[in-house]
Amino acid sequence: MVRGKTQMRRIENATSRQVTFSKRRNGLLKKAFELSVLCDAEVALIIFSPNSKLYEFASSSMSGTIKRYREHVKENQTPNSACPEDVQHLRQLAEGMAKQIELLEVAKRKILGQCLGSTTIEELLPIEEQLERSVCVIRARKMQVYNKQVQQLQSKERMLTTENAVLNEKYQLQTTEESEEGIENVIVMENKDASDVETGLFIGLPKRNIKNN
Structure with a gap:
């Protein structure tokens, strides 16, 4: 089923707007993570919801990435630089990154066995x-x-x-x-028993008591 093209305008229904925000926010955070992993890029993403709730993602350090961005802008900024040209350049970069992310997303789905209906043999x-x-x-x-x-x-x-x-x-x-x-205990006991027997050597006849008549 082919999904229709979404019109780029504010969603009037509050519930639909909140659901769309949650889905698109999670998708954007996921794509930022994939971009940082697949391309070894330093990515920092900051999102504020309509209720001023902060959502952010940083591949390394948010403060470090912001500092690096400020230093980069400061080094490349000239007094005569035209702001519209910078905006146009950033838009072109964003469009190129969006196309790359979409291609990576399509390749990932194909590897997972999804969306193969229109895939050719060569693909x-x-x-x-x-x-x-x-x-x-x-x-x-x-x-x-x-x-x-x-x-x-x-x-x-x-x-x-x-x-x-x-x-x-x-x-x-x-x-x-x-x-x-x-x-050893048995030998000791036998020796002890043998020493308790009275023995003696007598010479002559044994003594007898003679009654005097």
Whole structure:
């Protein structure tokens, strides 16, 4: 469905005007962000709503961009410069940027698989090649992540194996010490029992009590 051309005049209905403002504002902020990312441009956008509410976007720093703009205007401004010519130049720049943004928006929709009804074979082939390259990059990154996770798990396995060996060695050493200590206790008890038995050496016949008749 082809959208009709919007007339450039003030919308009289307050509700429609507010809805249009919200949609166009979000679209303008989105396009400013895309322009800054895709073209590595320094972008600063300031919007005041009819209710004097501020909306802004800056790709780096709003204050820094404004300062840079003022310095640029101050350097290029001459006493005899004509304001209408500057305005015309700015309009041409704005129109060129708007066309570039529109082309980028159309290319993005095509990459996402949208608005392909009127696309020709010549236009579809580059899009297909771009998608295939993107898939290859994504798969390569996925394999890097998998390999990294496998290496981390293997390292953790080696660490746990080492800890387990150390614990087994400690357990065997403790068991050996307890066994030796138990044997020593048994020997001590046997020696103690043997020392408690009264032994003596007698020469001759044992003494008997003789009753005197």
